Amino acid sequence: MTTTNTSGSAPSGAGKRPRQLRNIGVIAHIDAGKTTLTERILYYAGKIHRMGEVHDGTATMDYLPEEQERGITITSACTTCTWAGTQINIIDTPGHVDFTIEVERSLRVLDGAIGVFCAVSGVEPQSETVWRQSERYKVPKLALVNKMDRPGADFKAVLNSMRERLDARPLAIQIPLGAGPDFSGVADLVTLERVTFEDDVVQRDPLTAQEAELAAPWREAMLEALAEHDDALMEAYLGGEAIDPQAVRRVIRAVTLSRALTPVLAGSALRNMGVQPVLDAVCAYLPGPADITPAKGQDPSGGKTVELPPDPKAPLAALVFKVIMEGGRKLVLARVYSGTLREGEDVLNVVQGKKERLGRMFRLHADQKEPLAAAGPGEIVALSGMKLPRTGDTLADPAHPVLLESISAYRPVISLALEPRNTEELDKLNEAVARVLLEDPTLSSAYDEDSGQLILS
Structure with a gap:
């Protein structure tokens, strides 16, 4: 026994x-x-x-x-x-x-x-x-x-x-x-x-x-x-x-x-x-990061396929898979595929072609956060203090840019017209919609000039 x-x-x-x-x-x-x-x-x-x-x-x-x-x-x-x-x-x-x-x-x-x-x-x-x-x-x-x-x-x-x-x-x-x-x-x-x-x-x-x-x-x-x-x-x-x-x-x-x-x-x-x-x-x-086929990305300059080994010493490649708005502040969830993410270092947002400094980094436990100084291949982390990232963006070493395959989004099947009760609420409505759009990549919005309505799809 x-x-x-x-x-x-x-x-x-x-x-x-x-x-x-x-x-x-x-x-x-x-x-x-x-x-x-x-x-x-x-x-x-x-x-x-x-x-x-x-x-x-x-x-x-x-x-x-x-x-x-x-x-x-x-x-x-x-x-x-x-x-x-x-x-x-x-x-x-x-x-x-x-x-x-x-x-x-x-x-x-x-x-x-x-x-x-x-x-x-x-x-x-x-x-x-x-x-x-x-x-x-x-x-x-x-x-x-x-x-x-x-x-x-x-x-x-x-x-x-x-x-x-x-x-x-x-x-x-x-x-x-x-x-x-x-x-x-x-x-x-x-x-x-x-x-x-x-x-x-x-x-x-x-x-x-x-x-x-x-x-x-x-x-x-x-x-x-x-x-x-x-x-x-x-x-x-x-x-x-x-x-x-x-x-x-x-x-x-x-x-x-x-x-x-x-x-x-x-x-x-x-x-x-x-x-x-x-x-x-x-x-x-079940597999660990080293057991699966290494992720592949593309060199944005020439379109050449690049293999991304799960090696902490390799150039950084991480994928943003979710964005959460917490009281007006953006929390970015990312998976590291290669290299190491370090607090306070500059990373390149390859999709947007802009550099940004990493703020604080955390390991999540539901709605609680455990501070991290660095995260290697396979880690799933939350990043705060960043303004640029959107779902599907790639974060990479500025000296070795690589573009990971983005996350496919579903096309909307229903649309809804939004209209503020008065002009004072227009800015609040636009801010609220902008936050929701950041969190949900399946949503899209457009302004109908004829009706003056905001169309959310």
């Missing part, structure tokens, strides 16, 4: 310089449990000391008053935690179709994602949308079949739904033990152990005879699928040899990075079941 205590305390390696980095997003249909999962991740990683609930309006990542009132995620929120020596930057994305652009620009800067599916509803319409968005950006993914404690939960049906509606190749690496009110834990198909969760303690025990019989065909299916992608595992599998769990994990990581298969786990985030194995899987299977 193996027992791990995770009662809100930071795991081994917390507080030290992380050996590895993961940039992940949590994507799903609305109400699949994304924010609840993120809340539990932060708690078990020691980032927060009390779990908030979405339905109570106390979730850490839903910090806007509108989100707390409605119980939904409206804007993508960033945070950072550490698990087993790995720094994990998390972006919790909205699930509602109206906020798809938030998912789009988040996926543009992520290296991996967790797709969350309701065990009752399976693949839902917005699940398809965000999954295909992640495929467009070639993002490796894990999947979590959440809400296994709900009546009507069906793990196998969700896997079939993933195959049919997402054209995905799900690879179950866990199966639930029981479903609905009888859900009691999961069977780990890699180690053939029963994993249970109680009072923040993860307990691993050998499978009972009945559980081993249940897990046997699932493990065979997992090994067979993995063997197709690895000759050494194929030889051991066909030879009937005992297969070491580390060998299995190695191949799972390889097929995850290549996007050949999608590892699937089971749990119930609301009941605090299955969250720690998700964190373990993020560290074990």
Whole structure:
């Protein structure tokens, strides 16, 4: 029996310089449990000391008053935690179709994602949308079949739904033990152990005879699928040899990075079941900045393609993926692809062709900020004191300008005429619209000279 205590305390390696980095997003249909999962991740990683609930309006990542009132995620929120020596930057994305652009620009800067599916509803319409968005950006993914404690939960049906509606190749690496009110834990198909969760303690025990019989065909299916992608595992599998769990994990990581298969786990985030194995899987299977194909940019002077290695000593290249207005002040969110961002240094806004000095730099935790002096490849940071950047702009070393691919925006499908009640309110209206346009790249405005109205699309 193996027992791990995770009662809100930071795991081994917390507080030290992380050996590895993961940039992940949590994507799903609305109400699949994304924010609840993120809340539990932060708690078990020691980032927060009390779990908030979405339905109570106390979730850490839903910090806007509108989100707390409605119980939904409206804007993508960033945070950072550490698990087993790995720094994990998390972006919790909205699930509602109206906020798809938030998912789009988040996926543009992520290296991996967790797709969350309701065990009752399976693949839902917005699940398809965000999954295909992640495929467009070639993002490796894990999947979590959440809400296994709900009546009507069906793990196998969700896997079939993933195959049919997402054209995905799900690879179950866990199966639930029981479903609905009888859900009691999961069977780990890699180690053939029963994993249970109680009072923040993860307990691993050998499978009972009945559980081993249940897990046997699932493990065979997992090994067979993995063997197709690895000759050494194929030889051991066909030879009937005992297969070491580390060998299995190695191949799972390889097929995850290549996007050949999608590892699937089971749990119930609301009941605090299955969250720690998700964190373990993020560290074990999803890529870090050095594991993915290096980003490419263009030399603005000649149009030549430039490869951007994730090297802190290389020339700087960073992409602005979001702009937030905080009380009239601009907060710029950027992902560093190459080189190092340093507070107080001059950077070139390649899109606008202008230099600007970096103000203060922070690592975000929802609406809180942790000051940073420098940020290297893979880091997602917030920059204050800058006036020029807009969503999609590239920040680069003035001596080595390079242009990263911008973030595609959706074309408006509806327009609205705005008109102030009097001339005194005209300036206020223009200022308010200008702030909204900075934050949302899908919006555009035009002035209709005939009607004197401002048209917002």
